[in-house]
Amino acid sequence: MNKLTGAQILMQMLKEEGVDTIFGYPGGVVLDIYDELARTDLRHILVRHEQGAVHAADGYARATGKVGVCLVTSGPGATNTVTGIATAYMDSIPIIVFTGQVPTKLIGNDAFQEVDIVGITRPCTKHNYLVKDVKNLAKTIKEAFHIARSGRPGPVLIDLPKDVSISKTNFKVPDDVELRSYNPTYVPNKKQLEKVVALIKKAKKPVIFTGGGVILSKAHKELAELAKKTKIPVTGTLMGLGGFPGTDPLWLGMLGMHGTYRANMSVSECDLMLAVGVRFDDRVTGKTDEFATDAKIVQIDIDPTSIQKNIQVAIPVVGDCKITLEMLNQLINKENTDDYEQKHKKWLDKIKNWKHTTPLAYNQKNVIKPQYVIEKLYELSKGEAIITTEVGQNQMWASQYYHFNQPGRFISSGGLGTMGFGLPAAVGAQAGMPDKLVVDIAGDGSIQMNIQEMATAVQYNLPVKIIILNNGFLGMVRQWQELFYDRCYSSTKFVHTPDFVKLAEAYGAVGLRATKPKEVESVLKKGISSPGPVIMDFVVEPEECVYPMVPAGAPISKMLLV
């Protein structure tokens, strides 16, 4: 058997796991790994900040459905990944983060660029490892990929001391992983599903409520089959957008704090809720005591901790969303005697009426409305773009006015709400999907949080398009100050903002600007058709608010409307 160094084993195992692209940033203790990397055909994308590397790996994973991989050095390199890791953890995104570490004999000595990254990331990884012996390296990497992508996916970190990457051992690709303490339940209990079918048959006002779990388990086809067969309307969380076609007549729009009127009212009045791959986040439920009070709730999730955590449910079902919905569809097909169309007509008519009386709306006058920019983008891109977002108003308008018919098209930091996510995530998504139009919908605040990744986009000719809805404010915080703090705009006005057109040009990208509504379409057209990365700066209404809005802690039926 031939002996390989730790660095060589790492490269072999990445190949073994089907990895072709990694995002990273070199440094002292990972020099041997980077030296080896140069001798492989792996594509390494050199980011400009380690946070960008993790978000890029995350965006790559969300767009492609594969595991995203990044590689950084010890100490500050490692701590810079923490926000990215926590972002991926909250949204259950499979990524592997390799961090360099000081040599094993120096660990604990406060060596140069030493930090206990395994300790720091314990609460925000699905699992993490410090590899102390090169003999364990191959097995650890195999386990890490298995854990990251199976069950409820999530980030896994592997800390690699410098001496482990240099020392040699016999290398053999490890056998399949078997962990006695980790065995996710994929196939649900059939008896539970029979109860669910009985409830579906009895329900008069049912709603399907979907989340990120549908997208992660690729259950969109099974979901569409269930909804269409039983004529049950579907709402979803931010993470669930694209899990059900956004242009389907059964689609209610997103629910929750900035959900549509009809989605929130349907949830408040329904008598049966089929919750699939959701975790009942507070931004979705509002006041939990008044959430879907008339409904029997069925919750399907692969992670038992998600069930009964925030909301009491009538029927818990632990299982993979895809397998569970497949089985549920079979059961329903077997006794398909009900005329659901007729049965739910009254309910669907009521919902249609809500849509008619209280639609999503804005008023486009002399100043560019941010919603208008997104509607135009939807039109011009024919709904085919991969959209990443930053966090705040830009994120909510993107979710309201762009309609997603497929999973993996809406990429946003839902759980952690990480400003600065959108640009590096777009870079990662574009690296994974080179033929797709990838657009980052940003605000003038959040784009500045990881603006350095413009250089990455230009260097690798990743032609991401950035739309800045430039209102000169930290818009969402300002909106809360307007509504709940007597318009005291404490620290939310940007007195100085860079000229984004010149900034784009300084990075070697194209910069465009629209200041009037009639310029929106031409700027979008020009931006989308440019071959390389583009920043489009839209000077929009400074004090526009996102509506509807449910004040924090209020029931979701109590919405503030325009």
Place this chain on the structure above:
Amino acid sequence: MTEKKHLLSILVENEPGVLSRIAGLFSGRGYNIESLCVAETADPLVSRITMVTIGDSFILEQIKKQLNKLINVIKVSDLTGLDYVGRELVLIKINAKTENRAEILRVIDIFRGQVVDVGQDHYTISITGDTEKISAILNLLKPFGIRELARTGSIALFRENKSK
């Protein structure tokens, strides 16, 4: 919902960092640990953690699920309400002046404790028993002046069926 003490017996991989994962889970999610006892089992690759925690049934359900979710946790059993054998060891350093010595020894004798160290004016006593027994002897010894105290926290095993 009413809060109640629960005795959890947790089998985990005997690896560095496992205890930190469990302690971190409890502090991060605001759960309580009343006592905690960890040692290797007959299988050196596995450790048993015996833990007393407090919470209502809603919280306890989450605690058990969250523990099971940790990759290194093999099995979580809630012994509360089941038939189990539980023991705790306590070492007590107590003031033992000449005039009190006989009385202290009588109390220790009743509880089947032992004096494991003696000085001019103190005894160090070792007692094992369930939590109630420990509380009872501590109450009786308190008036003499307890200088220092070390308790292990509960350890417990499920009682097997006696017949074959």
